[in-house]
Amino acid sequence: MSDKPAPTAHTKYQESVAKYWDYENNKINVKLGEIDGLHHHHYGIGETDVAALERPDEMREEKIKAELHRLEQAQADLLADHLGPVVADDRLFDAGCGHGGGSLVAFQRFGCHVDGVTLSTVQKDCATQYAEQQGAALKVTFHVADMLNTGLKSQAYAASWNNESDMYVNLDDLFAEHARLLQRGGRYVAITGLINDVYGMASRSVSRINWHYGCDVHKRADYFKALARNRLAVATVIDLTQAALPYWRLRQQSHLATGIEDDFLSAYQDSSFQYMLIAADRI
Numbered sequence: 347m348s349d350k351p352a353p354t355a356h357t358k359y360q361e362s363v364a365k366y367w368d369y370e371n372n373k374i375n376v377k378l379g380e381i382d383g384l385h386h387h388h389y390g391i392g393e394t395d396v397a398a399l400e401r402p403d404e405m406r407e408e409k410i411k412a413e414l415h416r417l418e419q420a421q422a423d424l425l426a427d428h429l430g431p432v433v434a435d436d437r438l439f440d441a442g443c444g445h446g447g448g449s450l451v452a453f454q455r456f457g458c459h460v461d462g463v464t465l466s467t468v469q470k471d472c473a474t475q476y477a478e479q480q481g482a483a484l485k486v487t488f489h490v491a492d493m494l495n496t497g498l499k500s501q502a503y504a505a506s507w508n509n510e511s512d513m514y515v516n517l518d519d520l521f522a523e524h525a526r527l528l529q530r531g532g533r534y535v536a537i538t539g540l541i542n543d544v545y546g547m548a549s550r551s552v553s554r555i556n557w558h559y560g561c562d563v564h565k566r567a568d569y570f571k572a573l574a575r576n577r578l579a580v581a582t583v584i585d586l587t588q589a590a591l592p593y594w595r596l597r598q599q600s601h602l603a604t605g606i607e608d609d610f611l612s613a614y615q616d617s618s619f620q621y622m623l624i625a626a627d628r629i
Contacts, residue, residue: 360465360492363514366560367444367466385476387444387469388510388537389610390417390593391424391586391621410600417593421537422451422509428582428625429505430533432456436504439463439527441493441520442511446473446486453482461498463491494519496527503527507535513561517568521576528628534578535625537586540566542620549618551609558606566620578626587614590621 395413425448432438434457440449443462446469452460464470473488491497493508494515506524524534539555541548543566548556552563573580591614598607613619 363560364465364467367464368468385445385472386415386418386422386447387442388418388421388448389590390414390419390421391589392417392420392592394592394596407601410596411602414593414597414600414602417596418447419451422448424623425507425509425535425537426451426455428533428535428623429456429507432458432504434458437461437502439496439498439503439506439524441506441508441524442514443473443488444469444511446476446488448507448509449473449486449488450477450480450482453486454480458485458504460486461496461503462486462488463493463496463498464488465490465492494523496523498527500526501529503532504529505533505535507537509537510539512536512538513556513559513563517564517572518575521572521578525576525578525628530628532628533581533625534573534628535623537621537623538569539563540569540620540622542617543567545616545618549613549616551613551616552619554609555606555613555619558604558609563619566622569624573624573626577629579629580624580626582623582625584623586621586623587617587619590614 394417429438429452436456437459438452440460440462443449443464446462449460449462452458462473464473467490470488470490474483477483477486477488493511506528508520512520528534541552541563548563556562570580591611594607594610597603598611614621
């Protein structure tokens, strides 16, 4: 079993992040998760079924909701595909677990132990409830903890990941903690949005994304440098930018839209923002 995470003295910024997710007004994650009990806290990839937009009015929103969830599930599945040869006795770490959807996907795929951490007490409680509903509570555990200082056992994890959660933290601190937790040869995977260094500084659309979520998107070059400094050797890089566009176009036309959809589409289309999967091995 993993060690119990140590109490964390949160910074003012961490407290603001926790408060944001504790009192989040938009319930899109909850609404989509109602479909199958897997509540994701990230976006989606893949081609959409355009028939979702051609349904009669009384069916259209339900079809769009199901399609958005399918694309979010596709992203969670893609991340799990890159976690390596995980077996049931292994332990995995989900950094910034949100409502726990990614942890439950990993459990369903591998039957393994998973520890997820979040700053939000509300997210932790919801994720724990969803794990119980999925019959995963004996192996999947969620903690209120700082992903930079988890208090979990060193070198206890076969794989770990961030799925759109690294933009809230310092990269060197984050990767140092992943390197501490991972076994030698363990796999780290991230799916994240990054500023395209060729573009320069954050574009207006990326700046609005940062403001909307209270985060700070990293530059692509900084990301790879920080991995290298922390003994995480890059093994796979996949540019998912084009694969992300259909999700945002569909969400833009849904009643679940939050108003940030135009900025994601603009940033991806002008190449100021890139959506990437990065897998690295602990050396």
